[in-house]
Amino acid sequence: MKVLLISANTERFNMPAMPLGLACVAEATKNGGHDVTMLDLMFEMDVNATLKNVIAEFRPECIGISVRNIDDQNIEVPKFLLGKVKEVVAVCRDFSSAPIVLGGAGYSMFPESALAYLDADFGIEGEGETAFPALLTCLENNDDLFGIPGLYTRGQVQHKPKTLSNNLDKLTLPETCFLSASASQNHEPWIPVQTRRGCALKCSYCSTSTIEGSILRKRSPEVVAAWLESWVKAGFANFFFVDNTFNLPPDYAKSICHMIIERELDMHWRCIIYPKNVDEELVELMATAGCRQISLGFESGSEQILKNFNKQFTLEDVRTTSALFTDHGIERMGFLLLGGPGETKQSVEESLAFADSLKLNALRLSAGIRIYPDTQLAETAINQGVITSKSNLLYPHFYLSEGLEGWLPERLREWRKDRPYVIM
Secondary structure, three states, X not given: OEEEEEEOOOOOOOOOOOOHHHHHHHHHHHHOOOEEEEEEOOOOOOHHXXXXXXXXXXXXXXXXXXXXXXXXXXXXXXXXXXXXXXXXXXXXXXXXXXXXXXXXXXXXXXXXXXXXXXXXXXXXXXXXXXXXXXXXXXXXXXXXXXXXXXXXXXXXXXXXXXXXXXXXHHOOOOOOHHHHHHHHOOOOOOEEEOOEEOOOOOOOOOOHHHHHOOOOEEOOHXXXXXXXXXXXXXXXXXXXXXXXXXXXXXXXXHHHHHHHHHOOOOOEEEEEEOOOOXXXXXXXHHHHHOEEEEEEEEEOOOHHHHHHOOOOOOHHHHHHHHHXXXXXXXXXXXEEEEOOOOXXXXXXXXXHHHHHHHOOOEEEEXXXXXXXXXXXXXXXXXXXXXXXOOOOOOOOOEEOOOOOOOHHHHHHHHHHHHOOOEEO
16 A cells, blocks of 8 residues: 655654654554655644645555644643644645645543544544554455554544553664654754663653553663664764653663763763652763753752652652762753642742752643543542543643642742743
């Protein structure tokens, strides 16, 4: 089949995000014997014209659309992003009779409601590398669709629960051709790298386990290093490890670093660090392997709020971890997630003072927390009457602790006036 895969994301919250997940699906689809064209809309000036031209030239028999972001998570003026995706679906309908299939992290959080809102034909919840080629085979042969895991059909319930691969090495990483077009349009591309999927930490607000499962699954370090080497040979030098927790488990993270060092890969990279189980050996290896910046997700400077978030670290863990990276010349970006259950004006001030004490290179502040389904925060919000069990969380709903309305955003704006490194 001729398959057109579209990354519908055009938002640039921190940096333009390259569609790694869609590229993985493209690689699997190509390996399944299909003719694949991948289109990234991130830098397109006239999306409608581009879609029209690509569809007219390629004449796809199936169209897959990746949904990454639902909204911008801004509590004050939330921006609902699926309207733009709906326009993409509509243009595809206007110029092609091919069935339209949704996927991606954003879709997987809201498989039924997103499918209904976007008015596509099918949706695949979870990993698409296996399910999407299986769907194509069924469509080609007019077979029954019931056995495809994670598949939703317009107007019907889910066919079969999603499944997650136990062996990520069987899900081939994409060749550079599927992402090089996206990289070439970005003046400073950071190539995304995902070495593992799943998270068992159960932070109260996090949607990762809903999307990727609660069991950690890892690619072999040799496979990751070989993929990185192919990009370095292609002339790219900047990489972003998008794993939720690069340092967990520590031995695996060290193995990745050893592989980069052994292959003498000339690369710079950034990653996300969980501020526990970090030792000097790991940080030294990261520095030697080319790590230049970490995102330190400590979220709060209050011990009680950390407990409310189900965090498994203390403020002293954060201090120790931060100091290790400082000592090895690695920049640190911190995050404060303010306004959650139990938050008070006093705990907010504790968090701001704690963040100051770390002397970070950058700090991102968030007021209020986006509520996602199947999280502890959603249960708390229901119990407290913030939302109901029937609330459609596809549309932005936020948790903000009572008594902080109005005060918290203004306090943060005031606090950051003389701190140029702070981002809101």
